[in-house]
Amino acid sequence: MPINRVESLVYGVADLAAGTRYYENWGLELVERSDSGALFRTPTGQTIRLLPMDDPSLPPAPDGEKSTLRQTVWGVDSADDLEAIAAEMAKDRDVVRAADGSISTVDESGFSIGFAVSQPGDVKVEMPKVNLNENAQRLNVTVAAIPQAQPLRLGHVVFYIAPEGADRAVSFYIDRLGFRLSDSTVGRGDFMRCAGSRDHHNLFLLQRESGAGFNHAAFEVRDFDEIMMGGAYMKSQGWEPDTTPGRHILGSNLYWYFRNPCGGNTEYFADMDCMDDDWEPRIWDKSPGFALWSIDDPDQPSTPPAASMPS
Numbered sequence: 001m002p003i004n005r006v007e008s009l010v011y012g013v014a015d016l017a018a019g020t021r022y023y024e025n026w027g028l029e030l031v032e033r034s035d036s037g038a039l040f041r042t043p044t045g046q047t048i049r050l051l052p053m054d055d056p057s058l059p060p061a062p063d064g065e066k067s068t069l070r071q072t073v074w075g076v077d078s079a080d081d082l083e084a085i086a087a088e089m090a091k092d093r094d095v096v097r098a099a100d101g102s103i104s105t106v107d108e109s110g111f112s113i114g115f116a117v118s119q120p121g122d123v124k125v126e127m128p129k130v131n132l133n134e135n136a137q138r139l140n141v142t143v144a145a146i147p148q149a150q151p152l153r154l155g156h157v158v159f160y161i162a163p164e165g166a167d168r169a170v171s172f173y174i175d176r177l178g179f180r181l182s183d184s185t186v187g188r189g190d191f192m193r194c195a196g197s198r199d200h201h202n203l204f205l206l207q208r209e210s211g212a213g214f215n216h217a218a219f220e221v222r223d224f225d226e227i228m229m230g231g232a233y234m235k236s237q238g239w240e241p242d243t244t245p246g247r248h249i250l251g252s253n254l255y256w257y258f259r260n261p262c263g264g265n266t267e268y269f270a271d272m273d274c275m276d277d278d279w280e281p282r283i284w285d286k287s288p289g290f291a292l293w294s295i296d297d298p299d300q301p302s303t304p305p306a307a308s309m310p311s
């Protein structure tokens with residue numbers, strides 16, 4: 001049952017106007033907008049739907065008393081794959097079918113999850129070009145300013161889960177839905193990728209004592225320039241960063257996080273680790289840390305990354 005990617009996100013939001021402005025500033029294409037919602041799309045055909053948080057069509061969420069993500073829809077290869085997932089899920093939970101053929105159910109932590117056949121957009125990616133010593137990929141070409149980021153795709157989602165039952169929550173995705181484990185920190189969190197993806201993670205389940213909730217959704221941009229110029233534009237529009245820019249240790253991706261009025265954070269990311277089934281999952285007894293490096297936060301002294309190794 002090859003699941004490829006995050007196909008769609010559905011938020012329930014308290015302030016629809018603010019949420020819509022946020023995602024416009026973030027750089028997604030606004031496809032539809034009305035008093036009762038907004039729909040955005042990435043160049044690769046993934047969708048982000050914003051609905052009023054009291055919309056009766058929204059499924060409940062563990063942290064649904066405030067603006068948050070109410071459903072994650074995973075994209076699969078074919079209608080046959082969808083049927084295989086429906087049969088697997090129906091073994092021990094209710095499965096609801098929508099008019100468009102998609103199905104939805106609930107995971108072990110109480111998050112609503114859906115499955116739909118992927119609708120990939122036809123996007124051509126031009127690789128960033130760099131100059132180094134005698135190697136000039138960018139001969140006679142200057143670096144252009146970017147007024148606003150234009151994320152290519154939605155790469156991953158991150159949820160908090162309760163420590164109790166965390167093994168079961170992770171096993172649901174790996175053993176029932178075919179996700180691969182990339183990195184795991186004992187008692188802390190598990191990075192997983194879809195069977196049809198080479199991203200270091202499309203899903204990260206992060207344990208916290210106060211229980212389940214949405215953490216962030218991450219959007220891939222071309223390079224660090226786009227992270228920095230896109231982030232500067234977000235700040236100019238009044239949106240607050242949640243971190244300074246940096247490069248993660250697990251996943252190796254460059255990042256910058258912002259606080260989303262729709263719930264949780266969004267992350268611009270670039271240059272994440274890619275892996276296939278030759279990758280041996282790493283099990284860490286102790287967290288190797290958050291960042292290889294990060295730009296100094298005036299509110300928090302920077303700390304060098306721990307030089308720990310996986311067990």
Ligand SMILES: [Fe+2]
Nearest residue numbers: 156158218267
């Ligand atoms: Fe992330």
